[in-house]
Amino acid sequence: MFTLTRPDGYQLSTDPARLDLDRVHRWLATDAYWAIGRERETVERAFAGSLGFGVYRPGDGQQVAVARVVTDRATFAWLCDVYVDRTARGLGLGTWLAGAVRDHLAELGVRRVVLATADAHGVYAKVGFTPVEPGQWMQLDARVTPVTGKEQGAASPLTVEP
Secondary structure: OOEEEOOOOOEEEOOHHHOOHHHHHHHHHHHOOOOOOOOHHHHHHHHHOOEEEEEEOOOOOOEEEEEEEEEOOOOEEEEEEEEEOHHHOOOOHHHHHHHHHHHHHHHHOOOEEEOOOOOOHHHHHOOOOOOOOOOOOOEOOOOEOOOOOOEOOOOOOOEOOO
């Protein structure tokens, strides 16, 4: 387990027992554009198979942020489901969380970490993330789009993003 405390008392922990999955589910399913409607069971399974990071408020210890890392803990990681509660935004917690994840993964020997974001590029750039070179990465994305109800990439089993 990994823990870290900021000078102002906010604490970060990878202890899965501390994660408030009811809160995390509510955040993701109702307020995170990439996970709107995600079911509680899916959140549980995702965190059970991943490395979870929680950030906890000083004093009452209430969880105020989360990140999930899908990793082999040796060479590669995907940083996802990063969320800071609306009441705790503007305190630098997102940048602190991303930096702590980066540092913890580096201690494990992980040298490549990827993520996807539509709106927080500046947060991740502060801790060293850079845009991915176009034309190198490919994906297979079978998620159902909320707008059309159709699977993304349904026309072909393999989708190459331009």
